[in-house]
Amino acid sequence: MQDEVIKSRIDQLLIDEIELDKDQLHPEADLKKDLGIDSLDFVDLFVIVENNFGFKMKAEEMSEIRTLQDFYDYIIKRVNPS
Amino acid sequence: MNRVVITGMGIYSVIGKNLEEVKDSLYHGKSGIILDPTRKKLGFRSALTGMVERPVLKGVLDRRMRVGLPVQGEYAYIATLEALKNAAIDEAFLEKNEIGILYGNDSSALSVVESVDILRQKKDSMMIGSGYIFQSMNSTVSMNLSVIFKLKGVNFTVSGACASGSHAIGIGYLLIQQGLQDVIICGGAQEINPESTASFDALNAFSVRESEPTKASRPFDRDRDGLVPSGGAATVILESYESAIKRGATIFGEVVGYGFSSNGEHISIPNVDGPVRAMQMSLKMAQMKSEMIDYINAHATSTQAGDSKEAIAIDRLFHRSRPFVSSTKSMTGHEMWMGGASEIVYSTLMMNHSFVAPNINFNNPDETTASLNIAHTTVEKEIGSFLSNSFGFGGTNSSLIIRKFNR
Numbered sequence: 072m073q074d075e076v077i078k079s080r081i082d083q084l085l086i087d088e089i090e091l092d093k094d095q096l097h098p099e100a101d102l103k104k105d106l107g108i109d110s111l112d113f114v115d116l117f118v119i120v121e122n123n124f125g126f127k128m129k130a131e132e133m134s135e136i137r138t139l140q141d142f143y144d145y146i147i148k149r150v151n152p153s
Numbered sequence: 154m155n156r157v158v159i160t161g162m163g164i165y166s167v168i169g170k171n172l173e174e175v176k177d178s179l180y181h182g183k184s185g186i187i188l189d190p191t192r193k194k195l196g197f198r199s200a201l202t203g204m205v206e207r208p209v210l211k212g213v214l215d216r217r218m219r220v221g222l223p224v225q226g227e228y229a230y231i232a233t234l235e236a237l238k239n240a241a242i243d244e245a246f247l248e249k250n251e252i253g254i255l256y257g258n259d260s261s262a263l264s265v266v267e268s269v270d271i272l273r274q275k276k277d278s279m280m281i282g283s284g285y286i287f288q289s290m291n292s293t294v295s296m297n298l299s300v301i302f303k304l305k306g307v308n309f310t311v312s313g314a315c316a317s318g319s320h321a322i323g324i325g326y327l328l329i330q331q332g333l334q335d336v337i338i339c340g341g342a343q344e345i346n347p348e349s350t351a352s353f354d355a356l357n358a359f360s361v362r363e364s365e366p367t368k369a370s371r372p373f374d375r376d377r378d379g380l381v382p383s384g385g386a387a388t389v390i391l392e393s394y395e396s397a398i399k400r401g402a403t404i405f406g407e408v409v410g411y412g413f414s415s416n417g418e419h420i421s422i423p424n425v426d427g428p429v430r431a432m433q434m435s436l437k438m439a440q441m442k443s444e445m446i447d448y449i450n451a452h453a454t455s456t457q458a459g460d461s462k463e464a465i466a467i468d469r470l471f472h473r474s475r476p477f478v479s480s481t482k483s484m485t486g487h488e489m490w491m492g493g494a495s496e497i498v499y500s501t502l503m504m505n506h507s508f509v510a511p512n513i514n515f516n517n518p519d520e521t522t523a524s525l526n527i528a529h530t531t532v533e534k535e536i537g538s539f540l541s542n543s544f545g546f547g548g549t550n551s552s553l554i555i556r557k558f559n560r
Contacts, residue, residue: 090216111217114283121280 072150078143080123088119098140106139124150157329158558160336160402161240161390162498163232167203167345167383168484171235176502179510180531184367184484186381192347192354199359201369203383203486204345214301221287222297223264225342225491228386229256229294230301233338236388237302241402242336244303253306253334255325256294257317257341259490262349264288294342294386306334312490314545315452317341318387319493323411323551325391335396341494343384350382356421358456370487371514372453372480373460373522380454383486387495404558406501409538410439416548423459423544428452428466431550435540436470439554444474445538446554448509450500452542453480454487461521463542468524475526477534479512493543493551504536504557 085091091106102108108116117128126149136142162172167185169175178185185203192200208227210219222230237243242252268285272278287296292310299308307328311321318341325337353359360379362369370381397404412434416427436443449467453460460480467478481499482488488495503510509532518527538556 109217111220111283114279115220117279118282127277127279 074147077147077150081143081146084119084123088115096139098138098143100139101137102139102142120146154330155332156394157326157391157408158394158397159389159405159408159501159555160392160397161236161242162405162501163235163239163388164495164498165205165208165228165231166385166387166485166495167205170205170231172239172502175499176506178484179481179499179502180508182484182511182513182531184370184513185383186366186369186486188363188366195347195351197347197351197354198357199354199361199363199379201360201363201366201381202345202350203381203488205385218297218301220284223261223288223293223344224346225258225261225344225384225386226294226297228384229298229340229342229388232340232386232388233298233302236338236390240390241400242390247302247304250336251306251334252304253328253337254295254299254304254308255311255321255337255339256298257311257313257319257321257490257494258291258294259312259314259317260349261289261291261293261344263344263346266348298338304338307337313549313551314547315487315489316493316543316545316549316551317490318495319541319543319551319553320413322389322391322408322494322497322553323413326408326411329391329393336390336392338388339391339494340386340388341491342386343489343491345384353382360455368514370455370483372451372455372483372512373464373518373525373527374515375517375519377455377457377460380456380482381486383488384491385488385495386491387498389494389497405505406555407558408553409556410435410441410554412436412438412552414550416550418548421546423462424548425462425466425469427548427550428463428542428544429469431552432466432470432540432542435552435554439556441538441554443471446471446474446476446540447534447536448500448503448539449476449478450496450539450541451478451480452544454482459544461519463544464522464525472524477509477528477532478525479510479528481510483513483515493541496541496543497553497555500539500541501555504539504555507535508532509534509536
């Protein structure tokens with residue numbers, strides 16, 4: 072899957088499932104501070120990612136994900152391991 | 154001790170989704186009972202149920218508030234929104250004061266079933282998501298509403314089987330009377346789904362008059378053959394008289410008595426003594442003689458044993474004055490955890506609009522129910538005070554007395 076396709080799919084999932092506004096979704100946006108994604112939302116992201124990208128996120132990896140760009144990069148890396 | 158008054162009410166019921174609709178249904182004796190084909194397919198002995206559509210809260214509450222809210226919590230949110238509006242309590246008042254919540258609820262079965270279904274299918278607890286834990290606890294309604302409405306006072310759920318909603322109001326009354334709280338959101342909620350009622354259906358307790366759903370719930374009638382499960386939510390705002398006067402609130406009634414007791418016998422077979430003691434205690438607390446009660450909203454669910462025992466209990470205390478008696482469950486079905494609260498809303502509406510709602514489907518008494526003065530059609534009548542009974546499994550009993558407010 073191409074990187075841009077993955078990114079736009081992530082954006083759409085954040086809009087549909089986490090109910091974020093499209094104009095909030097800048098790559099540099101901080102997931103917690105800017106997008107308001109709290110620890111409970113992360114639990115739902117586990118479910119969303121597995122249902123849509125077919126792999127299980129690991130809790131320990133989440134601590135390194137701060138911005139939306141970090142999240143894109145993480146998903147891209149797991150979907151397209153080089 | 155503080156006087157305790159009702160300054161707001163809200164209702165989401167199978168006979169109407171707000172106070173106005175419910176008042177009309179009560180007056181006209183409209184039934185909210187249907188046949189649910191899903192239950193038939195699942196193998197229910199009886200597919201009869203009360204039914205109300207699920208509220209649409211997307212766009213009303215944000216996602217985090219909705220994710221942990223089970224269906225009965227959604228009903229309770231709508232009922233509470235109406236009650237707060239009815240009480241003229243706004244966000245600023247909630248913010249500045251220690252408002253409490255005591256809600257009756259005794260199951261959240263659908264959420265438990267759905268979350269365990271996910272676990273069994275996916276073999277991974279992480280796939281359950283964040284909402285089900287908050288949806289599936291018994292305290293789900295008080296837990297969620299306290300966050301949604303930013304409440305800062307007492308906050309817990311009262312589980313007392315089919316008397317939950319009534320006990321919640323009773324406990325709220327005592328806390329305000331003692332001066333421990335000024336305003337408490339009290340109520341009761343009941344989920345409507347096959348998952349929560351299948352094991353109750355297994356007791357052969359439900360009516361099987363499936364050919365005539367609106368005639369199936371017939372409390373006190375000779376030909377009653379069981380209850381009809383139902384649900385929804387009802388909210389009553391209890392407030393100290395002092396606080397109500399200070400706010401210039403409209404007062405819909407005064408809570409003057411709460412009686413409770415336990416039968417001390419069988420888990421599901423009712424008796425006469427327990428309800429008699431609960432009613433006596435409520436009269437004593439209200440410092441009222443039985444003759445002063447104008448209307449009794451009976452617990453009567455349309456079962457042979459329960460209605461008979463309650464009829465004997467009522468007759469024992471009220472045989473001299475024979476006040477009007479009706480069971481609004483004839484229209485709503487048995488709202489279980491919600492019933493004790495909704496029936497305070499129904500009866501207070503009657504008191505404020507001077508009528509007794511009919512006990513529909515009451516065509517013939519039996520030897521025990523013949524002694525009662527049952528309102529089989531709507532009665533235009535001034536109600537000065539009413540008593541509302543709620544009983545439940547384990548022999549829990551609750552009787553509340555509400556009086557028309559008089560300075």
